[in-house]
Amino acid sequence: MNVRKILCAWDALIFHAACSFRAELSRYYLHFVWWLLDPILTLATLYVVFGIFLASPQPNFTLFLLTGIVVWQWFANTVTNATNSIFGSMRMFQQFKVYPVHFPLCVFLQDLTKYVPVLMVFFLCVAIFGPVPVSPVWLGIIPVMAVEGLCVLGFSIMVASLVPFLPDLAKAVPIVINMLFFASGIFYDIQTAILPKHQAIIYANPNAVCITAMRDILINGRQPDWVMLGTAAAIGLGALILGLIMVTKFRRVYPRLISQ
Amino acid sequence: MTIFKITCQEVGCRYTIRQGHLFSGHHDALRDVTFNLTDGERLGIIGMNGAGKSTLLRLLAGVLHPTSGRIIREGNPNCSLLSLSNQWYPDLSGRDNAILACLLAGMRRSAAEARVETMREFSELGRWMDLPVRTYSTGMALRLALAAALQVQPDVLLLDETLGVGDAVFQQKAAAAIMDTVERARSLVLVSHDINSIISLCDRILWLEDGRVRADGPTEEIAASYAAWVAADREVRAVFSEMDGA
Numbered sequence: 001m002n003v004r005k006i007l008c009a010w011d012a013l014i015f016h017a018a019c020s021f022r023a024e025l026s027r028y029y030l031h032f033v034w035w036l037l038d039p040i041l042t043l044a045t046l047y048v049v050f051g052i053f054l055a056s057p058q059p060n061f062t063l064f065l066l067t068g069i070v071v072w073q074w075f076a077n078t079v080t081n082a083t084n085s086i087f088g089s090m091r092m093f094q095q096f097k098v099y100p101v102h103f104p105l106c107v108f109l110q111d112l113t114k115y116v117p118v119l120m121v122f123f124l125c126v127a128i129f130g131p132v133p134v135s136p137v138w139l140g141i142i143p144v145m146a147v148e149g150l151c152v153l154g155f156s157i158m159v160a161s162l163v164p165f166l167p168d169l170a171k172a173v174p175i176v177i178n179m180l181f182f183a184s185g186i187f188y189d190i191q192t193a194i195l196p197k198h199q200a201i202i203y204a205n206p207n208a209v210c211i212t213a214m215r216d217i218l219i220n221g222r223q224p225d226w227v228m229l230g231t232a233a234a235i236g237l238g239a240l241i242l243g244l245i246m247v248t249k250f251r252r253v254y255p256r257l258i259s260q
Numbered sequence: 261m262t263i264f265k266i267t268c269q270e271v272g273c274r275y276t277i278r279q280g281h282l283f284s285g286h287h288d289a290l291r292d293v294t295f296n297l298t299d300g301e302r303l304g305i306i307g308m309n310g311a312g313k314s315t316l317l318r319l320l321a322g323v324l325h326p327t328s329g330r331i332i333r334e335g336n337p338n339c340s341l342l343s344l345s346n347q348w349y350p351d352l353s354g355r356d357n358a359i360l361a362c363l364l365a366g367m368r369r370s371a372a373e374a375r376v377e378t379m380r381e382f383s384e385l386g387r388w389m390d391l392p393v394r395t396y397s398t399g400m401a402l403r404l405a406l407a408a409a410l411q412v413q414p415d416v417l418l419l420d421e422t423l424g425v426g427d428a429v430f431q432q433k434a435a436a437a438i439m440d441t442v443e444r445a446r447s448l449v450l451v452s453h454d455i456n457s458i459i460s461l462c463d464r465i466l467w468l469e470d471g472r473v474r475a476d477g478p479t480e481e482i483a484a485s486y487a488a489w490v491a492a493d494r495e496v497r498a499v500f501s502e503m504d505g506a
Contacts (some may be wrong), residue, residue, distance in 0.1 A: 005366075012363035019356040020349070023392070027351065095347045096364040097322050252325040255318075256275050 017109035068186035082156035132221035151236035157243030206232035264335030272328035304462035340414035350394035417445035
């Protein structure tokens, strides 16, 4: 691939993500307000159920919940949106020589653009109202979010690359996302709620690791577990490599599969 | 200027089709297709529906890759496929869709954005260009497709049933614009059911039947054979139709 082709592919990716983002903004009356309402409404629901009805003893429960929700929703929304990104672009493959990875990357960029303002508002609120002051420990947020981003990107591309061969996967993804929601420690503390012999299973979910790491920094004011974070990064990287191998190896197969 | 040549050697294209719950079959859209396209040549492709014409165009454009045989491109020609498939994102505006089409066709963003007003004027969409494509009629979407496709300056222009787009007035304008692009392109491959368009634009015809090359030769000779075959086929169908009726 020559430099010009790379630049053209980059131009197309950025433009596609930008105008899809604008189109989504214009689709709803409340526009970008939904990006903030989504985690807030989820927080409200979980707080009522677990904080009030079930009287969770977890200190700083609001912040505890919100940390989990903010980290989780990036993963859940992007992977769900990316699931059919290649399979649903049949018409593009019949008309243009387009790289399949363009489509999940476009979804990733679009959702990242929505997620960053939410994250900024969240950190601002925590800095003002949180239990621990802003400190150098907060610099750990950068690698934590980088690991989460790697997992989001990796699983998005991997799932998108597999769906054209297994369309049933598109039905399975929301079910798996739902299962992972309960296995990420969003509304419970893994250390206290899960038996030690089962904790390894929960921490095999990179989202659980990133949520725990974020809580360590923002609520407990301490460094996260870097070894576990490294393992989560390895899982995300593995998913990314598998996805990239799929979209590269089967680049010539997708147009014929999708043309069924 | 490098002379180019595209050689198809025993090219086949097989689609996988899911049948039933667990099984899949296949459909050979093309089988053992062998021909050359040289610099400066104008090739028409004819055949009945399902003969593999559009598949062959997509193979030449590089959108599809053959499942058997090979396509050799000497001189690395830039091929552009101009077809009127539904390529738009319904929630994006006509402007955004047109720019995206140009970007995916290999243009840089600055060049694509510079051509927006040209596309607006050619498609006669006016303010509609800034509205989502889902608000367009079929004709408007086709005019936009043609306007976007004509912005690319290829070495080989591949036309797939694009000569009858829009109303009568637009068709005249479209025909002139397509002819202008044809003149600027070094080679042309035209798929059309209108044999008169093929005869007027092409100097050679490739006749496909059931995915295979039935004939390949000068326009007059192949067009005459094809016309005779179509007439004979119609007579046979008419006879069978009478027998069914009786």
